[in-house]
Amino acid sequence: MGVIRLGYVHIRVTDIEEAKRHYTQTVGFRLVKDDGKTVYLKGWDEWDHHSVVLEEGGVGVIKLGYKVNRAEDIEDIERKSQTFGVTTERMSKGENTDTSDGLRIILPTSHVVEVYHDMTLLGSDVGAINPDVFPRDLIGIGAPRIDHALLGGDNIATTEKFFTEVFDFYQVERLVPDLDHMDTPLASWLAGGNRGHDVALIQGDGYDGKLHHFAFHLQDWNDILHAGQIMAMDDVPIELGPSQHGITRGRTIYYFDPAGNRNEVFADGYVAQRDRPTTIWTADKLAKGIDYVTRNLSETFATALT
Ligand SMILES: [Fe+2]
Known part of the structure; x- marks a missing residue:
């Protein structure tokens, strides 16, 4: 087994104090390290x-990290990346705080993706011995962990192929x-394990290097509504939901952080299997695929990328 999961998302924010407040008090992530201009956070169940x-200075994604199972997986991915024809460079231990050595890859969509095999183990907030089912001091939404990211691209077909051939996603x-x-992707959802997707891609002019959103995992529909209630209390701008996707069947809210980065809270969805046939959506049914209940898509959905 190679890539385990999306391990980290490193984004830009316009005001670090405002962003820190949002991600800790509204989303409920824990502050792990704060060096003034850069802030490190984790979910209670990570x-x-x-x-x-979070790094101060603008908006958008700086890079994504995918964790692999073993150090040897780095070499395997390096070899496959070179055969595939993408630019790579080795990164050393400590280049990213508390993170092992690894490989930095520039995707055909020009996003920076890092693969690494180890990170300092802090443990979850409930521990690993006779754990309670959640910590009693949850704040706001109390999101337990991140889930996936949706990246933009001017031409996503090659990056889709990268994830299947190099990361062994399906x-x-x-x-x-x-x-x-059928062979011309306008958007694509790819998984390595049994989550509905570990990465997704959306095509559009000028989308290279841009982030559509990254998502926080929640347990179920009740948690999605609770997240919406917290967003109302904190005046968080909501773009879509609470609703359900046709695509992945996940329950969802799309909203924006104070800098304008789109985030999602995502729950449920089906268990994906490696041998499943690919589900196809045609462009005329996109609104139903994204917002199954209302079948409406706001204009910002396909245009607001950061
Ligand atoms: Fe999503």
Whole structure:
């Protein structure tokens, strides 16, 4: 087994104090390290040192980290990346705080993705011995962990292929123009394990290097509504939901952090299996795929990338 999961998302925010307040008090992530301009956070049910990094200075994604199972997986991914033809460089231990050595890859969509095999173990907030089911001091939404990211690209077909050939992800769902153009992805959902997706891609002019959103995992529909209630209390701008996706069947709210980065709270969805046939969505049904209940898509959904 190679890539285990999306391990960290490193984003830019315009005002670090405002962002810190939002991600700790509204989302309920724990502050792990704060060096003034960069802040490291983790969810209560995550055990590694951090999963969200906020850096002051603008908006958008700086890089994503994917954790692999063993140190040898780095060499394997390096070899496959070079065969595939993407730019890579080795990164050394400590280049990212509390993170092992690894490999930095520039995707065809120009996003920076880092693979690493180890991170300082802090443990989850409930521990690993006779744990309670949640910590009693949850704040706001109390999100337990991050889930996935949706990246933009001017031409996502090659990056889709990268994730299947180099990361050994499999294609879960795909949006195509129509049934006569099944091999032309407009959007793509890919998984390595049994989550509905570990990464997704969306195509559009000028989308290279941009982030559509990254998501926090929640347990179920009740937690999604609770998240919406907290967002109302904290005046968080909501773009969509609470609703359900047709695509992945996840329950969802899309909203924006104070800097304008889109986030999602995502719950449920089906268990994905490696041998499943790819689910196809045609472009005329996109609104139903994204917001199954209302079948409406706001104009910002496909245009607001950071
Ligand atoms: Fe999502």
